[in-house]
Amino acid sequence: MSRVELDRVWKIYNGKVVAVEDLTFTIEEKEFLVVLGPSGGGKSSTLRMLAGLEEISRGEIRFDGKVVNHLGPAERNIALAFESYALYRHLTVYENIAFPLRVRGMKQKEVHEQVMQISEQLDLVHVLNRRPSSLAGGLQQRVSLARALIRQPNLTLLDEPISHMDQRVRAEMRAVIRHIHDTMGNTTVYVTHDQAEAIALADRIAIIKDGRLQQIGSLDDIWNRPANRFVASFVGEPQMNFIKAVIENSRSVLVPTPQGGYRFELYEEVDVKYVGAQVDMGIRPQEITLFRQKPEGNAIAGKVRVIEFAGESAVLTVDLDGEDSTKVKVVASGTDTFTQGETLWLYLAPGYIHLFDGDIPIHRGITDMD
Numbered sequence: 456m457s458r459v460e461l462d463r464v465w466k467i468y469n470g471k472v473v474a475v476e477d478l479t480f481t482i483e484e485k486e487f488l489v490v491l492g493p494s495g496g497g498k499s500s501t502l503r504m505l506a507g508l509e510e511i512s513r514g515e516i517r518f519d520g521k522v523v524n525h526l527g528p529a530e531r532n533i534a535l536a537f538e539s540y541a542l543y544r545h546l547t548v549y550e551n552i553a554f555p556l557r558v559r560g561m562k563q564k565e566v567h568e569q570v571m572q573i574s575e576q577l578d579l580v581h582v583l584n585r586r587p588s589s590l591a592g593g594l595q596q597r598v599s600l601a602r603a604l605i606r607q608p609n610l611t612l613l614d615e616p617i618s619h620m621d622q623r624v625r626a627e628m629r630a631v632i633r634h635i636h637d638t639m640g641n642t643t644v645y646v647t648h649d650q651a652e653a654i655a656l657a658d659r660i661a662i663i664k665d666g667r668l669q670q671i672g673s674l675d676d677i678w679n680r681p682a683n684r685f686v687a688s689f690v691g692e693p694q695m696n697f698i699k700a701v702i703e704n705s706r707s708v709l710v711p712t713p714q715g716g717y718r719f720e721l722y723e724e725v726d727v728k729y730v731g732a733q734v735d736m737g738i739r740p741q742e743i744t745l746f747r748q749k750p751e752g753n754a755i756a757g758k759v760r761v762i763e764f765a766g767e768s769a770v771l772t773v774d775l776d777g778e779d780s781t782k783v784k785v786v787a788s789g790t791d792t793f794t795q796g797e798t799l800w801l802y803l804a805p806g807y808i809h810l811f812d813g814d815i816p817i818h819r820g821i822t823d824m825d
């Protein structure tokens with residue numbers, strides 16, 4: 456139930472390793488915020504500073520307006536679950552989960568009720584009498600998660616809490632974590648490098664790379680209005696395609712070919728200062744429409760190289776017409792039949808075209824459409 460503010464927060468290890476740089480953002484009360492980013496980007500350092508496990512080198516962290524910089528983990532009333540389980544080896548699973556409640560002096564009957572409730576939610580009832588060391592990694596993580604979630608804290612901090620579970624269980628656990636968050640109504644910060652996890656869980660996503668905040672926003676913001684090229688390519692599977700293009704005028708770009716090129720109309724005007732500039736045209740594999748005959752408007756021809764079936768969809772790798780035969784990925788319906796080597800037309804709707812001048816977005820497509 457805390458609103459958490461990070462205000463110009465830095466983490467510098469040993470006076471020289473800058474792990475977190477000038478981080479400012481707010482986690483709203485009852486929000487589920489996912490901190491997403493590549494390995495080594497500063498996610499765990501941020502979480503550990505929120506937890507009070509790591510000293511804050513500069514800046515302030517506030518819970519409900521109150522500075523907590525100098526408070527230890529216990530004084531902050533937070534729950535933690537990490538990638539490594541940190542379970543008490545000499546206690547049974549039951550006692551591990553019950554521990555935070557016993558410390559608070561809760562009555563036996565209530566402890567038992569709560570342990571059983573969370574164990575049922577996380578499917579742990581069958582291992583309650585076992586020792587954690589006799590369990591596989593994924594199960595130990597579930598115990599660690601149960602022990603964190605049972606506390607009903609001000610703030611729940613979860614750092615890659617399901618990374619050791621197998622794929623099928625992970626999907627289930629995501630739903631359980633989100634359900635528990637919703638029913639408890641607490642504030643949750645969840646660290647992961649897995650974008651599928653972020654997409655499944657988050658109210659908002661904060662993307663951190665090289666210790667710096669790249670963007671914070673809803674999935675819609677991040678998907679449709681990425682703040683930079685890194686964000687555009689980091690979120691999305693398969694990742695956004697980038698095609699070299701030249702700005703013709705404020706309303707169109709050209710993908711050059713020896714015969715002239717393919718022209719693409721834009722949804723919004725681009726600043727005239729970019730006319731003649733080489734840019735990267737970004738288009739998501741899910742947002743390309745395929746045709747066998749040349750359609751009207753924004754289309755480019757390409758030859759199908761690879762077809763990968765993935766359940767209800769198929770991912771096509773297509774060599775675009777042109778000198779560099781740029782490869783693009785297209786997500787198509789799995790029921791459509793395509794053959795390797797056939798020529799298709801790729802239609803790129805003006806509203807889905809992203810343009811980047813280096814790292815900077817200069818056309819974000821559907822900004823005004825939604």
Ligand SMILES: Nc1ncnc2c1ncn2[C@@H]1O[C@H](COP(=O)(O)OP(=O)(O)OP(=O)(O)O)[C@@H](O)[C@H]1O
Pocket residue numbers: 468469472473474492493494495496497498499500501648
């Ligand atoms: N105790 C430490 N002493 C020195 N450097 C550290 C320490 N902990 C982290 N770092 C460095 O700080 C940077 C950020 O690390 P951090 O673990 O916060 O990133 P991360 O995004 O959580 O990565 P991962 O997903 O791999 O855990 C890295 O360069 C890391 O090597």
